[in-house]
Amino acid sequence: MNVLVFLVPVALLLGGFGLAAFIWALRSGQFDDPDGAAERILLDDD
Amino acid sequence: MSCCTAAAACGPAPRSDRSAASADGADGTVMELIIPSVHCAGCISRIEGGVCKLDGVRAARLNLSTRRLRVHLSDQGSGQAVIDAVEGLGYECRPFSASEAGTTVQDKQARELLFALAVAGFAAANVMLLSVSVWSGAEGATRDMFHWISGLIAMPAILFSGRPFFRSALRALRARSLNMDVPISLAVLLAGALSLDAAFRGGEEAFFDAAVMLLFFLLVGRYLDHRVRARARATVSQLLSLMASEATRVTGDRSERVPVDQIAVGDHVLVAVGERAAVDGVIFAGTSDLDRAIVTGESMPVAHGPGDAVEAGTLVLSQPLTLQATGVGEQTFLAQVVRLMEEAESGRARYLRLADRAARIYAPAVHLIALFTFIGWMIVTGGDWGRSLWIAVSVLIITCPCALGLAVPAVQVVASGVLFGKGILIKDGTALERLAEVRRVVLDKTGTLTSGQPVLSDLDMDEAVLGMARALAARSRHPLARALVRETDAGAAPEPRFSDIAEHPGQGLSGRIDGQLVRLGSRAFAGPSAEGQTAATTEIWLSVDGRPVGHAAFADVLRDGAVEAVAQFRADHLSPVLLSGDNEAAVAQAARAAGIDDWQSAQRPEDKIACIQAMMAAGERPLMVGDGINDGPALAAAHVSMAPASASDLGRAAADIVFTSDRLDAVTEAMQIARRARNLIVQNFGLALAYNLVAVPVAILGGASPLVAAIAMSSSSLVVTLNALRLRLPALSLRGRTRQKAMTAKQEIAA
Numbered sequence: 001m002n003v004l005v006f007l008v009p010v011a012l013l014l015g016g017f018g019l020a021a022f023i024w025a026l027r028s029g030q031f032d033d034p035d036g037a038a039e040r041i042l043l044d045d046d
Numbered sequence: 047m048s049c050c051t052a053a054a055a056c057g058p059a060p061r062s063d064r065s066a067a068s069a070d071g072a073d074g075t076v077m078e079l080i081i082p083s084v085h086c087a088g089c090i091s092r093i094e095g096g097v098c099k100l101d102g103v104r105a106a107r108l109n110l111s112t113r114r115l116r117v118h119l120s121d122q123g124s125g126q127a128v129i130d131a132v133e134g135l136g137y138e139c140r141p142f143s144a145s146e147a148g149t150t151v152q153d154k155q156a157r158e159l160l161f162a163l164a165v166a167g168f169a170a171a172n173v174m175l176l177s178v179s180v181w182s183g184a185e186g187a188t189r190d191m192f193h194w195i196s197g198l199i200a201m202p203a204i205l206f207s208g209r210p211f212f213r214s215a216l217r218a219l220r221a222r223s224l225n226m227d228v229p230i231s232l233a234v235l236l237a238g239a240l241s242l243d244a245a246f247r248g249g250e251e252a253f254f255d256a257a258v259m260l261l262f263f264l265l266v267g268r269y270l271d272h273r274v275r276a277r278a279r280a281t282v283s284q285l286l287s288l289m290a291s292e293a294t295r296v297t298g299d300r301s302e303r304v305p306v307d308q309i310a311v312g313d314h315v316l317v318a319v320g321e322r323a324a325v326d327g328v329i330f331a332g333t334s335d336l337d338r339a340i341v342t343g344e345s346m347p348v349a350h351g352p353g354d355a356v357e358a359g360t361l362v363l364s365q366p367l368t369l370q371a372t373g374v375g376e377q378t379f380l381a382q383v384v385r386l387m388e389e390a391e392s393g394r395a396r397y398l399r400l401a402d403r404a405a406r407i408y409a410p411a412v413h414l415i416a417l418f419t420f421i422g423w424m425i426v427t428g429g430d431w432g433r434s435l436w437i438a439v440s441v442l443i444i445t446c447p448c449a450l451g452l453a454v455p456a457v458q459v460v461a462s463g464v465l466f467g468k469g470i471l472i473k474d475g476t477a478l479e480r481l482a483e484v485r486r487v488v489l490d491k492t493g494t495l496t497s498g499q500p501v502l503s504d505l506d507m508d509e510a511v512l513g514m515a516r517a518l519a520a521r522s523r524h525p526l527a528r529a530l531v532r533e534t535d536a537g538a539a540p541e542p543r544f545s546d547i548a549e550h551p552g553q554g555l556s557g558r559i560d561g562q563l564v565r566l567g568s569r570a571f572a573g574p575s576a577e578g579q580t581a582a583t584t585e586i587w588l589s590v591d592g593r594p595v596g597h598a599a600f601a602d603v604l605r606d607g608a609v610e611a612v613a614q615f616r617a618d619h620l621s622p623v624l625l626s627g628d629n630e631a632a633v634a635q636a637a638r639a640a641g642i643d644d645w646q647s648a649q650r651p652e653d654k655i656a657c658i659q660a661m662m663a664a665g666e667r668p669l670m671v672g673d674g675i676n677d678g679p680a681l682a683a684a685h686v687s688m689a690p691a692s693a694s695d696l697g698r699a700a701a702d703i704v705f706t707s708d709r710l711d712a713v714t715e716a717m718q719i720a721r722r723a724r725n726l727i728v729q730n731f732g733l734a735l736a737y738n739l740v741a742v743p744v745a746i747l748g749g750a751s752p753l754v755a756a757i758a759m760s761s762s763s764l765v766v767t768l769n770a771l772r773l774r775l776p777a778l779s780l781r782g783r784t785r786q787k788a789m790t791a792k793q794e795i796a797a
Contacts (some may be wrong), residue, residue, distance in 0.1 A: 008195060012172060019168040026160055032153075033535070036110030039087040 162207040166262040169203030177255040193245040200254035233442035271455035293324040337361040351551020368563030390683035423573040449762040453730035456770035461723040469706040477702035480686040482724035485531040490672035491626035500600035507596030513539030607711035654680035
C-alpha cells in the first residue's frame with residue numbers, strides 16, 4: 001500500500017493542474033467564442 | 047483566399063482585452079457592431095480583413111458566438127466608415143452598446159458559474175476516485191486517510207462552488223419562503239459537516255462524494271439555464287438598434303443636427319427623403335408620400351401636404367418635409383404607445399415557470415420527509431441522534447433534485463438551440479413554456495401576414511415602355527417604384543436617359559425624353575381614367591404625352607408559408623384572428639387569401655390591446671404575432687408574442703420571440719417545438735419523480751449508502767439529459783420529417 005503515498009498526491013496534482021489550466025483558459029477569454037474558435041481553424045493566416 | 051492579408055498589419059484584437067465597449071484608454075475607442083448574418087470562417091476573414099484595411103482601425107475581432115464585431119479605433123478612426131465597410135461586404139450591421147444591454151454583467155455571471163462548475167467537477171472526480179477505493183474495501187488507516195483527503199478536497203470545494211445556491215437560499219429565507227436551493231444548501235452543508243465528523247471518528251461512511259457530485263450536477267443545470275437566458279438577452283440586444291436619436295432643426299435659414307430631446311413644441315424640423323420623422327408634427331412646408339406601415343399598419347403610402355399631421359416613425363418617401371413639432375417626448379404617438387405597453391406589461395400576471403411550480407410543491411415535501419425520517423429514527427433507535435441525523439441527511443441528498451435541476455434547463459438548451467438553427471430567437475426562457483399553452487392566435491396584417499412589400503402581379507408593358515418605366519422608377523423611393531425596379535429584369539430593356547425628372551407626391555414621376563413628357567404613376571396621373579381602381583390591387587401606369595402606353599399591377603402578397611401556417615392554426619383549433627390598422631378592403635382581401643374568417647380592420651393600438659385583454663380575461667391565452675409600432679401594446683399584453691425580424695424596434699422589443707426567416711410558418715414551427723419541449727420537460731419531471739419513488743423509501747429505511755446515492759444521482763441525471771436530447775431528433779410524424787427535408791434543401795440552396 002506504500003505506493004499510495006505517491007499515487008494519491010500525483011493524482012491530485014494532475015487534477016489540480018487540469019483545474020488550473022481550465023481556470024487560466026477561462027480567465028484569458030478562450031471560452032468567450034466557442035463557435036468562432038471552431039471556424040477559425042479553417043483560416044490560413046491565423 | 048487571401049482577403050485577410052491586411053490583417054497581418056493590424057492583427058486580431060488581443061483576446062485578453064475585455065474592457066467595456068466604451069472608451070478604451072486615452073488613445074482611442076472600442077466600438078461593437080452586431081452582425082446578425084455571420085456564420086462561418088469565410089465571414090470572419092472577409093469582415094476582419096475588410097475592416098482592418100480601413101485607416102484608423104487598430105484591430106478587429108469577430109465573435110461568432112455572439113455575432114459581434116469588436117473594433118479598436120484610434121483617434122483618426124471613424125465608426126461610420128467601419129459600418130459602411132461591413133455593409134459594403136454585404137452584411138447588415140448595427141452599432142450596439144454593451145452596457146445598455148447589460149451583457150457585461152451576464153458575462154461575468156457566466157464566468158463565475160463556469161468557475162464554480164470547474165472546481166466542483168475537479169473535486170467530484172478526485173473524491174470519487176478515493177471513494178471508489180473505499181467502496182472496494184479499503185479499511186482501517188487507509189480508509190481514514192482517504193476520508194481525510196476527500197474532506198480536504200471536498201470542504202473547500204463545497205464552500206466555494208456552493209455559493210450560488212447558498213446566496214439564493216438565503217435570499218429566499220429572508221423573504222420567508224422556500225425555494226429549491228434551501229434543501230440543496232441544507233443537504234450539501236449538513237452532509238459535509240457530518241462526513242467531516244465521521245472522518246474524525248474514523249467512521250465507515252462519508253458523504254463527501256455525494257455532496258460534491260450533487261453540486262456538480264446542479265451547477266451544470268444552473269449554467270445551462272444561464273446560457274439560455276444570456277443568449278436570449280444577447281439576441282435581443284442584437285435586434286435593438288438605436289432609435290433615431292437626432293433630428294435636423296431649422297431656425298431661420300440655419301439648420302443643425304440636435305438630439306431629439308432638445309426639440310421643443312413649435313420648432314421646425316427638416317425630415318429628409320428616406321428618413322423617419324423623429325417627432326410628431328404638422329407639415330409646415332413640402333408635400334410628400336408618407337409610408338406609415340410601421341406606425342399604423344397602412345400598407346400603401348399616402349400623399350400628405352401642409353397642415354397634415356405626421357406621427358413620429360413615419361418614413362418620408364418623395365420630398366423633404368419641414369414639420370412643425372406638435373408633440374415631443376411624452377406627448378408623441380410613440381410615447382403613448384409605450385405607455386399603453388407598460389400598462390399592459392404590469393397588468394400581465396407574472397408567469398410562474400414550470401420548474402418553480404414544481405419547486406413549490408417539492409421543496410416543502412423534501413423538508414418534511416427528511417424531518418419525519420429524523421423523528422422516526424430517533425424514536426426507533428431510542429435517541430441515537432447521530433445515526434438519525436445521518437439517515438435524514440441521506441434522505442435529503444437522495445431527494446435533492448439533481449434530475450429536477452437538469453429537467454428544465456437541459457430541454458430548454460436543446461430547444462433554443464434547435465430554434466436558433468431555424469432562425470427563431472427566444473428572448474425569454476419562459477416564452478417557450480408559454481408558447482406551448484397557446485389557445486388562440488392573433489395576427490397583424492401589414493408586415494406580418496403579408497410581406498409588407500408590394501409584389502408585381504401583372505405587367506403589361508412592351509420592351510421600350512418597360513425601359514422608360516424602370517429608368518423613372520429608379521429615381522423614386524415609393525414602394526411601387528422600388529418593386530417595379532426590383533422585380534423586372536435589369537437587362538430586359540435599354541433604359542433611356544430622361545431630363546427634368548420630377549416627383550409628384552401622391553401621383554407619380556414625370557420626365558422628358560426627346561421633347562415628350564413621360565409620366566409614371568397612379569391611374570389618375572398617367573392612366574386612362576380614375577375609375578376602375580380597386581383598393582386591394584395597386585397599379586402604376588406609364589403615359590407618353592398623356593397617352594397611356596402600359597401598366598403594371600401590384601399586390602401586397604402574403605408572406606411565404608402564411609396559408610400553411612393558418613391551416614395549421616385551424617387544425618390545432620387556435621381560431622386565428624386578423625387585426626389590422628389598414629382599410630377594410632385590403633384587410634378583407636388578405637384575410638380571404640390566407641383563409642382567415644375572423645378579421646377586423648382600422649384597428650388602433652387601443653382596439654388591439656382591448657381585443658387581446660378580452661381574450662386573456664376569457665382564459666384563451668392568445669399568441670400575438672405582429673410587427674408595427676401599433677402592435678406594441680398588444681404584443682406586450684398577450685400571453686406570448688412573436689415578431690418578424692423586419693418589425694419596428696418597438697415591436698421587436700415587445701415580442702417574446704423574434705423570427706428571422708421570411709416564412710410565416712416559422713410561427714407554427716416554433717409552436718411545435720415548444721409543445722415537444724414541454725412534453726419532454728413533463729416527462730423529465732416524471733422520470734425524476736419515478737426515481738424518487740424508488741430511492742426515497744430506500745433512504746428512509748436507512749439503506750442509502752454513499753455508493754447507492756452516487757449511482758442513483760448520476761444515472762438519473764444522465765437519463766434526464768439524454769431524454770432532453772431527443773428534441774434534436776426529427777419529429778416522428780411524417781409532416782415533421784418532410785418539412786425538415788424541405789428546410790435542409792433550402793439551406794443547401796442558400797449555402
